[in-house]
Amino acid sequence: MSIPRERIRNFCIIAHIDHGKSTLADRLLEYTGTISDRKMEEQVLDKMELERERGITIKAKAVRMIYKADDGQEYLLNLIDTPGHVDFSYEVSRSLAACEGALLVVDASQGIEAQTLANTYLALENNLEIIPVINKIDLPSAEPEEAKREIEEIIGLDVQNAVLTSAKQGLGIKEVLEAIVKFIPPPEGSNDKPLRALIFDSLYDSYKGAVAFVRIMDGSVRPRQLIKMMSTGRTFEVTEIGILNPDMQPVDRLEAGQVGYIAASIKNVTDTRVGDTITDAQKPADKPLPGYRKAVPMVFCGMYPAEGEEYEDLKEALGKLQLNDASLFFEAETSAALGFGFRCGFLGLLHMDVVQERLEREYNLNLITTAPSVVYKITKTNGDTIDVDNPTNFPDPAEIAYIEEPYVDASIMLPTEYVGQVMELCQEKRGTMKTMEYVTEKRVILRYEMPLSEIIYDLFDQLKSRTRGYASLDYELSGYKRSDMVKLDILLNGEVVDALSFIVHKDKAYSRARQITEKLKEVIPRQMFEIAIQAAIGSKIIARETVKALRKNVLAKCYGGDITRKKKLLEKQKEGKKRMRQIGNVQLPQEAFMAVLKME
Amino acid sequence: MKTIGLYIHIPFCIRKCNYCDFNSFETLELIPEYIDALKREISNLKNCGYSAGTVYIGGGTPTVLTDNQLFCILNDLYKNINIAKNAEITIESNPGTLTLEKLHLLKTLGVNRLSIGLQAYQNSLLNIMGRIHTVEDFEKNFGAARDVGFDNINVDLIFGLPDQRPEDFEETLRRVLKFLPEHISCYALSLEDGTKFYKWHKEGRLDLPSDDDERKMYYKAIEILSHQGYMHYEISNFALPGRECRHNLGYWTYKEYLGLGAGAHSFIDNKRFYNHPAILKYIESIKTSSSAIADIESIPEKEQQAEFCFMGLRLLRGLNKGAFKQRFHKEITEVYESAIEKLKKQGLLEESHENLRLTALGLDFANMVFMEFMP
Numbered sequence: 001m002s003i004p005r006e007r008i009r010n011f012c013i014i015a016h017i018d019h020g021k022s023t024l025a026d027r028l029l030e031y032t033g034t035i036s037d038r039k040m041e042e043q044v045l046d047k048m049e050l051e052r053e054r055g056i057t058i059k060a061k062a063v064r065m066i067y068k069a070d071d072g073q074e075y076l077l078n079l080i081d082t083p084g085h086v087d088f089s090y091e092v093s094r095s096l097a098a099c100e101g102a103l104l105v106v107d108a109s110q111g112i113e114a115q116t117l118a119n120t121y122l123a124l125e126n127n128l129e130i131i132p133v134i135n136k137i138d139l140p141s142a143e144p145e146e147a148k149r150e151i152e153e154i155i156g157l158d159v160q161n162a163v164l165t166s167a168k169q170g171l172g173i174k175e176v177l178e179a180i181v182k183f184i185p186p187p188e189g190s191n192d193k194p195l196r197a198l199i200f201d202s203l204y205d206s207y208k209g210a211v212a213f214v215r216i217m218d219g220s221v222r223p224r225q226l227i228k229m230m231s232t233g234r235t236f237e238v239t240e241i242g243i244l245n246p247d248m249q250p251v252d253r254l255e256a257g258q259v260g261y262i263a264a265s266i267k268n269v270t271d272t273r274v275g276d277t278i279t280d281a282q283k284p285a286d287k288p289l290p291g292y293r294k295a296v297p298m299v300f301c302g303m304y305p306a307e308g309e310e311y312e313d314l315k316e317a318l319g320k321l322q323l324n325d326a327s328l329f330f331e332a333e334t335s336a337a338l339g340f341g342f343r344c345g346f347l348g349l350l351h352m353d354v355v356q357e358r359l360e361r362e363y364n365l366n367l368i369t370t371a372p373s374v375v376y377k378i379t380k381t382n383g384d385t386i387d388v389d390n391p392t393n394f395p396d397p398a399e400i401a402y403i404e405e406p407y408v409d410a411s412i413m414l415p416t417e418y419v420g421q422v423m424e425l426c427q428e429k430r431g432t433m434k435t436m437e438y439v440t441e442k443r444v445i446l447r448y449e450m451p452l453s454e455i456i457y458d459l460f461d462q463l464k465s466r467t468r469g470y471a472s473l474d475y476e477l478s479g480y481k482r483s484d485m486v487k488l489d490i491l492l493n494g495e496v497v498d499a500l501s502f503i504v505h506k507d508k509a510y511s512r513a514r515q516i517t518e519k520l521k522e523v524i525p526r527q528m529f530e531i532a533i534q535a536a537i538g539s540k541i542i543a544r545e546t547v548k549a550l551r552k553n554v555l556a557k558c559y560g561g562d563i564t565r566k567k568k569l570l571e572k573q574k575e576g577k578k579r580m581r582q583i584g585n586v587q588l589p590q591e592a593f594m595a596v597l598k599m600e
Numbered sequence: 601m602k603t604i605g606l607y608i609h610i611p612f613c614i615r616k617c618n619y620c621d622f623n624s625f626e627t628l629e630l631i632p633e634y635i636d637a638l639k640r641e642i643s644n645l646k647n648c649g650y651s652a653g654t655v656y657i658g659g660g661t662p663t664v665l666t667d668n669q670l671f672c673i674l675n676d677l678y679k680n681i682n683i684a685k686n687a688e689i690t691i692e693s694n695p696g697t698l699t700l701e702k703l704h705l706l707k708t709l710g711v712n713r714l715s716i717g718l719q720a721y722q723n724s725l726l727n728i729m730g731r732i733h734t735v736e737d738f739e740k741n742f743g744a745a746r747d748v749g750f751d752n753i754n755v756d757l758i759f760g761l762p763d764q765r766p767e768d769f770e771e772t773l774r775r776v777l778k779f780l781p782e783h784i785s786c787y788a789l790s791l792e793d794g795t796k797f798y799k800w801h802k803e804g805r806l807d808l809p810s811d812d813d814e815r816k817m818y819y820k821a822i823e824i825l826s827h828q829g830y831m832h833y834e835i836s837n838f839a840l841p842g843r844e845c846r847h848n849l850g851y852w853t854y855k856e857y858l859g860l861g862a863g864a865h866s867f868i869d870n871k872r873f874y875n876h877p878a879i880l881k882y883i884e885s886i887k888t889s890s891s892a893i894a895d896i897e898s899i900p901e902k903e904q905q906a907e908f909c910f911m912g913l914r915l916l917r918g919l920n921k922g923a924f925k926q927r928f929h930k931e932i933t934e935v936y937e938s939a940i941e942k943l944k945k946q947g948l949l950e951e952s953h954e955n956l957r958l959t960a961l962g963l964d965f966a967n968m969v970f971m972e973f974m975p
Contacts, residue, residue, distance in 0.1 A: 552965065571974050
């Protein structure tokens with residue numbers, strides 16, 4: 001640790017999905033010899049299998065590099081990785097707060113996307129020095145000058161320092177490192193002040209407990225020191241501190257300006273919340289670092305094991321995921337249709353998808369998920385206000401004075417030729433247009449105020465399909481607004497299937513009811529009796545479909561030679577039946593529960 | 601001596617029907633070689649220690665064989681395996697391949713039961729099915745069969761055919777009844793993968809009757825045939841009293857059987873085994889190793905129980921609870937307690953003192969019953 005603070009650079013990379021952040025990070029690690037080529041798995045920073053597969057970064061991490069610059073000096077570069085998705089914008093903002101500079105990576109053939117823009121603004125708010133990196137210049141469709149012009153015109157950044165790279169081919173890597181050294185200022189802060197360490201990420205390690213990844217803003221920290229979490233006041237004794245090399249490597253001391261980790265036998269990641277400030281318990285700082293807020297789940301859904309006996313496994317798996325994910329919420333719930341399961345809360349849809357996929361893939365669970373819901377604030381006629389994230393808890397309409405639903409400010413960036421379609425879509429989604437800005441003559445940013453519930457329903461998919469994937473979306477919660485919401489129930493042969501109920505805007509109730517009943521008619525197999533599928537608001541039926549009765553299910557022939565074959569057929573039928581849920585006398589396949597999730 | 605049912609497969613047809621997925625081919629030029637192999641397989645039976653209580657020569661179309669070929673096979677059979685004195689000996693036939701002489705020969709060779717594949721009484725429907733014969737061929741040959749002395753004749757019918765109306769099937773039934781056959785099989789058409797019908801259906805080219813009409817035809821068969829004194833004794837089979845097909849009853853009561861010829865299945869000592877289905881492979885295996893067994897499977901008891909039940913429940917009289925206990929040393933009502941109770945509640949199954957059987961509703965949804973007995 002002989003490198004003085006003046007030669008430390010803390011930076012992060014801002015990029016849109018697939019614009020090459022991880023590849024660039026890999027090249028930087030390679031070039032600085034942080035990781036030997038042989039040890040190098042592709043994209044070291046994206047550790048989770050799922051992240052690698054989706055090409056996105058879910059959890060932020062950090063790594064340090066030693067770089068000998070052209071001026072002959074050795075510099076310590078800390079790369080703090082940022083998650084690339086809208087659900088994690090709070091984590092992004094904390095990662096940014098831990099840095100003095102950022103690389104803004106833009107795909108030379110695609111230009112800036114909404115997400116990148118949002119994060120760049122966040123970086124500017126945090127007074128970060130931004131170095132534009134125009135990546136993928138090797139592509140035949142690359143237009144680096146156009147990309148530069150966009151950066152200049154949209155963000156108003158000086159692109160003189162911009163570096164042209166092809167991370168894939170290893171072009172421009174040294175130039176990036178030189179730019180980091182040259183343009184990003186060294187960290188400030190004083191070793192003499194009381195300790196203030198910003199948590200920008202954490203993970204659970206089965207030996208060390210919850211480990212906080214920190215940037216030391218002031219003071220220093222040593223093993224056996226008593227530390228305090230400023231948001232909760234809880235104290236712990238430091239068992240180990242270290243740097244990320246990129247694996248954890250213990251050191252004796254972390255000082256102002258440095259990036260590393262702190263372990264203190266902390267049992268739970270809820271005690272190492274991102275954004276919190278760690279201080280010295282005996283000599284605490286006056287004030288925590290600004291910007292801490294607890295990440296609050298915005299989207300809720302029910303998760304049930306497809307096979308009842310997997311309930312305990314699901315509980316254990318959720319517990320394990322929560323060890324590493326303080327923003328994942330879950331509690332037990334019961335559904336008449338689905339049995340025992342959990343109500344789960346997520347930061348957003350992607351967070352939900354990721355959790356669901358990890359449960360299915362890493363824990364081998366077969367899940368049934370109910371329609372995601374936002375949190376409604378319902379004020380009752382008796383003056384009480386309740387939060388409702390589960391249609392089951394929707395009060396009797398007679399008791400409701402008014403309902404408020406969460407709204408977001410959404411920015412959509414898209415090529416001009418799709419503006420018409422996207423405006424139409426946003427209107428369908430009950431959006432109100434705020435502004436429309438021409439970024440260049442080819443690209444537009446539309447800003448809408450829109451209910452969050454519409455976004456989590458299918459806005460992403462719709463946006464993709466209507467702009468052939470060219471639009472990008474960013475949003476943040478803007479507040480609550482009164483809305484005319486109703487609870488829509490689905491009935492099978494007169495019986496409400498609780499797991500299929502959802503809350504929807506009154507104007508949309510009829511069309512959604514029709515779509516869902518039609519979809520259910522498709523997926524519910526014919527049974528020995530007719531099945532009436534009804535959608536109802538209260539006691540009023542607003543849509544109906546019928547699954548006609550099956551007339552027969554019988555093998556006409558079965559003689560000596562057929563037995564083995566026919567037996568297999570019957571076994572298959574039985575297997576199929578096992579996967580069905582029994583609702584009253586109706587057998588409901590798993591796909592039925594998917595029907596309310598998404599419409600095509 | 602152990603009594604078994606003996607099955608002999610003749611996998612040749614002049615033309616493969618459009619609905620058929622049986623092991624049968626139009627490669628008639630292979631018949632001589634096939635007969636040689638089959639004869640060799642038959643000769644292996646010498647000293648097998650079995651006695652055949654029934655013999656069933658099926659196909660394909662066994663009556664595509666020449667008189668001489670038929671003679672050879674039956675003659676070899678009598679020479680190599682003990683055939684019970686009162687054995688039922690059936691041969692399947694296509695009306696387009698029968699002649700008075702062939703019928704006379706078959707009768708002389710000891711065949712005492714003739715099964716005629718008529719399928720429908722409308723030439724237009726026969727044409728759609730790709731049958732090689734006409735209604736008139738049937739009429740002529742049924743008469744000839746009676747003339748040479750066949751007093752046990754089955755007629756195969758199919759319902760639920762493309763373009764078939766309930767009236768057509770009713771007409772078929774009434775016209776067939778005029779001939780007073782001892783046995784009538786009425787099979788619901790099923791579209792099997794790999795058949796022309798299946799392909800045409802996928803392409804939307806078949807005008808199949810509605811489910812309601814299809815069931816109407818089935819109910820009509822039960823109604824008309826019962827009225828004429830036929831016993832509805834298996835899901836798809838009807839017979840005058842005492843004329844049930846004894847060979848097939850063997851399958852449904854889970855008796856042992858031995859199959860000879862390409863693709864033929866056997867079930868002996870709780871093992872199921874079958875011959876190579878491909879003709880050339882069958883011939884070659886017989887030539888090189890005098891056996892053509894492709895695979896042997898030992899049936900675990902749980903599966904034996906399941907098979908016993910789903911075969912037995914095909915019979916309208918149901919399966920005999922005593923027979924189950926005798927074979928497995930357990931009460932069927934204990935092994936399948938919850939399944940039986942559930943099915944009874946659903947109105948699919950009924951229980952008498954001795955038997956467990958499908959209800960009328962159960963006949964339509966037999967698979968849902970059988971399924972519950974699967975391990």
